[in-house]
Amino acid sequence: MSNLVDITYFPGCALEGSAREAKLSLELAARILGLNLIELDDWNCCGSSSVNALDKDIGFSLAVRNLSLASPERLLMTMCPLCVYYLRKAQLRLREDPEALRAQEQRWGRPVSPDLEVVHFMEVLVRLGPQRLQSRLAQPLQGLKAVPYYGCATFRGAPALSRERYYQGELGTVLTALGAKVPDNVITNLCCGSFLSTAHPEVTQPLVNKVMESAMARGAECLVTSCAMCQLNLEMRCTLKEKLPIFHFSEILALAFGVREDEGWFPRHLTDPRPLLREKGLVS
Amino acid sequence: MTTSPALQTPGGFESGVIEIQGRSFARELQGLSGTNLNRCFHCQSCAAGCPFIQAMDYSPNKIIRLVQFGLRRQALESRAIWVCVGCSTCAAECPNQVDLPAVMEALRHLALKEGVKVAAPEILDFHREVFSSVRRHGRTHELGIILRYKARVRSWFTDLNLGLKMLARRKLDLRASKVKATKEISGIFLPQRQR
Numbered sequence: 142m143s144n145l146v147d148i149t150y151f152p153g154c155a156l157e158g159s160a161r162e163a164k165l166s167l168e169l170a171a172r173i174l175g176l177n178l179i180e181l182d183d184w185n186c187c188g189s190s191s192v193n194a195l196d197k198d199i200g201f202s203l204a205v206r207n208l209s210l211a212s213p214e215r216l217l218m219t220m221c222p223l224c225v226y227y228l229r230k231a232q233l234r235l236r237e238d239p240e241a242l243r244a245q246e247q248r249w250g251r252p253v254s255p256d257l258e259v260v261h262f263m264e265v266l267v268r269l270g271p272q273r274l275q276s277r278l279a280q281p282l283q284g285l286k287a288v289p290y291y292g293c294a295t296f297r298g299a300p301a302l303s304r305e306r307y308y309q310g311e312l313g314t315v316l317t318a319l320g321a322k323v324p325d326n327v328i329t330n331l332c333c334g335s336f337l338s339t340a341h342p343e344v345t346q347p348l349v350n351k352v353m354e355s356a357m358a359r360g361a362e363c364l365v366t367s368c369a370m371c372q373l374n375l376e377m378r379c380t381l382k383e384k385l386p387i388f389h390f391s392e393i394l395a396l397a398f399g400v401r402e403d404e405g406w407f408p409r410h411l412t413d414p415r416p417l418l419r420e421k422g423l424v425s
Numbered sequence: 426m427t428t429s430p431a432l433q434t435p436g437g438f439e440s441g442v443i444e445i446q447g448r449s450f451a452r453e454l455q456g457l458s459g460t461n462l463n464r465c466f467h468c469q470s471c472a473a474g475c476p477f478i479q480a481m482d483y484s485p486n487k488i489i490r491l492v493q494f495g496l497r498r499q500a501l502e503s504r505a506i507w508v509c510v511g512c513s514t515c516a517a518e519c520p521n522q523v524d525l526p527a528v529m530e531a532l533r534h535l536a537l538k539e540g541v542k543v544a545a546p547e548i549l550d551f552h553r554e555v556f557s558s559v560r561r562h563g564r565t566h567e568l569g570i571i572l573r574y575k576a577r578v579r580s581w582f583t584d585l586n587l588g589l590k591m592l593a594r595r596k597l598d599l600r601a602s603k604v605k606a607t608k609e610i611s612g613i614f615l616p617q618r619q620r
Binding site for chain 2: 293
């Protein structure tokens with residue numbers, strides 16, 4: 142594996158904090174896929190829903206500072222669909238408003254490329270193609286029944302970005318390529334409740350339970366998400382007696398690539414996935 | 426001339442009047458949100474799809490109707506604009522490509538700008554805690570946000586077990602991850618004039 146492809150990588154706050162297991166597994170899985178992830182030096186919050194709810198300009202400047210730190214030569218990749226959204230939305234404004242671009246370049250004293258390509262990890266996988274995945278497959282998932290849960294942003298794309306990129310079906314394709322079984326007719330993109338999870342758990346609980354019940358009704362053994370916030374909300378707010386484990390997408394990838402989970406990702410889950418994985422012979 | 430009972434609304438006659446300025450509110454919102462509200466023909470697909478409608482006072486299409494009628498105060502003081510998380514289910518359902526999340530966002534900004542009574546202060550409080558965490562560290566510090574939020578809304582015991590479990594699983598870091606270039610971050614948060 143000598144020809145690693147350099148990609149700038151924006152972890153975002155969730156992967157730096159509560160979803161560190163997603164970060165650790167992503168870095169290992171990416172390396173096996175032939176990607177050299179270079180963390181964006183001294184990155185900051187992408188702007189987030191909350192900052193943007195209060196002040197659009199501050200949200201914009203936060204996003205642009207990240208863009209100003211990135212090398213225009215490389216893809217800028219993140220694992221968080223909302224980070225992609227806010228970074229791309231800022232780029233849209235930079236393209237449409239040369240005055241804003243000029244002011245931002247002056248503020249940072251660095252050039253800002255509005256055309257820098259900002260992508261979700263899913264996009265990178267799609268570009269690499271299924272052959273690359275299969276060639277790295279070290280431990281097929283043994284028919285693990287996994288529901289691809291996209292959440293909102295990777296499934297629908299945002300109207301503000303003219304829905305230029307969304308990934309309906311891709312998560313399921315990857316899971317199938319890794320040897321999992323993907324049930325059909327199951328809820329894959331009902332909103333997890335997003336930030337209402339803290340202020341109004343009673344609003345998010347029925348949504349999360351609905352997702353979980355739908356998966357169980359189709360015989361699923363776990364769910365796999367492409368968004369760290371969805372993963373946390375599904376784990377935190379499910380009030381059913383029986384709960385399925387929720388994997389970060391990168392954990393499942395790393396597992397299928399034969400990475401041994403030495404760094405303690407799984408014990409960080411609120412619903413421990415290890416009994417299921419042991420039963421399937423996927424961990425010892 | 427007396428007012429016909431049919432025109433009276435629970436908020437009194439005045440609140441039901443379609444303002445002469447009504448169109449200007451719709452135009453203003455159109456400018457702020459970049460979406461054409463005239464496209465909405467109130468099929469209510471958005472309302473049928475919205476996962477949060479139970480927690481809203483007005484369904485998404487009714488918010489558009491308020492704007493079309495120029496009922497500025499009702500729109501800005503509605504709970505729905507704060508309950509909306511921008512999941513875009515409504516926009517995906519809409520046959521006429523009305524960008525409802527952008528309309529909701531524009532209404533939130535207007536509500537804050539005009540200092541109206543916010544119908545969901547507990548949601549605004551959450552945003553404020555995230556905001557101040559980013560101002561302090563350049564990134565969000567989840568534990569800090571949760572603790573400050575709990576203090577603000579004075580509900581220490583909801584989610585206590587969950588919080589302890591998350592701490593035990595090391596999901597919540599005690600220390601905040603911080604941006605090194607602190608001046609670059611604080612500069613972003615300076616008052617408008619000095620930015």
